[in-house]
Amino acid sequence: GAVVSQHPSWVICKSGTSVKIECRSLDFQATTMFWYRQFPKQSLMLMATSNEGSKATYEQGVEKDKFLINHASLTLSTLTVTSAHPEDSSFYICSARSGTGGGEQYFGPGTRLTVT
Amino acid sequence: QKEVEQDPGPLSVPEGAIVSLNCTYSNSAFQYFMWYRQYSRKGPELLMYTYSSGNKEDGRFTAQVDKSSKYISLFIRDSQPSDSATYLCAMSAGQAGTALIFGKGTTLSVSS
Numbered sequence: 001g002a003v004v005s006q007h008p009s010w011v012i013c014k015s016g017t018s019v020k021i022e023c024r025s026l027d028f029q030a031t032t033m034f035w036y037r038q039f040p041k042q043s044l045m046l047m048a049t050s051n052e053g054s055k056a057t058y059e060q061g062v063e064k065d066k067f068l069i070n071h072a073s074l075t076l077s078t079l080t081v082t083s084a085h086p087e088d089s090s091f092y093i094c095s096a097r098s099g100t101g102g103g104e105q106y107f108g109p110g111t112r113l114t115v116t
Numbered sequence: 117q118k119e120v121e122q123d124p125g126p127l128s129v130p131e132g133a134i135v136s137l138n139c140t141y142s143n144s145a146f147q148y149f150m151w152y153r154q155y156s157r158k159g160p161e162l163l164m165y166t167y168s169s170g171n172k173e174d175g176r177f178t179a180q181v182d183k184s185s186k187y188i189s190l191f192i193r194d195s196q197p198s199d200s201a202t203y204l205c206a207m208s209a210g211q212a213g214t215a216l217i218f219g220k221g222t223t224l225s226v227s228s
Binding site for chain 2: 004006034042043044046049091093095104105106107108109110112
């Protein structure tokens with residue numbers, strides 16, 4: 001099956017610093033990547049959709065200046081949490097979708113962000 | 117009314133039981149239906165993928181879609197403790213770039 005990786009798997013940072021999370025599709029080209037956020041015992045909340053080479057589309061209520069998304073290639077998307085605060089602590093998961101097929105999305109293993 | 121409704125459970129069953137997980141939805145444009153399994157602190161893993169109505173079987177798992185009733189199901193036969201996880205249904209209308217709409221997930225616990 002299709003494999004999506006994320007790096008790092010776990011990061012701790014101090015309040016006010018920025019953190020970059022990478023999402024890679026390892027064995028297919030992802031024309032579209034999605035970034036989700038998940039709080040404990042909650043379902044996934046879509047943050048933004050990014051298509052390779054174009055600006056990301058953010059969901060309502062998600063600050064685009066705080067959560068910078070770059071989808072520079074067909075296998076790599078990055079999420080940068082700028083000026084992180086403790087309330088940004090969460091589990092961030094990316095998913096990737098190929099240009100073919102009807103809708104399967106393959107998820108990365110997630111990144112746990114803790115802001116102290 | 118939310119687009120996708122899923123009972124969060126928790127659902128507890130003994131090993132070997134047949135498990136039935138369900139979702140209902142309101143958007144008749146949905147054509148692609150998926151079930152994901154998520155273990156704690158892990159990303160969701162795609163279990164089943166179905167287009168339009170019908171059944172699909174893969175090992176111990178069977179997915180059913182009834183578009184006329186806007187109802188989808190996942191059956192797990194001979195459940196195992198390793199099946200203990202949260203199961204998320206997801207669906208989309210299928211256009212390129214369309215995001216999935218997820219249910220809240222059902223937490224399943226299989227006891228040995």
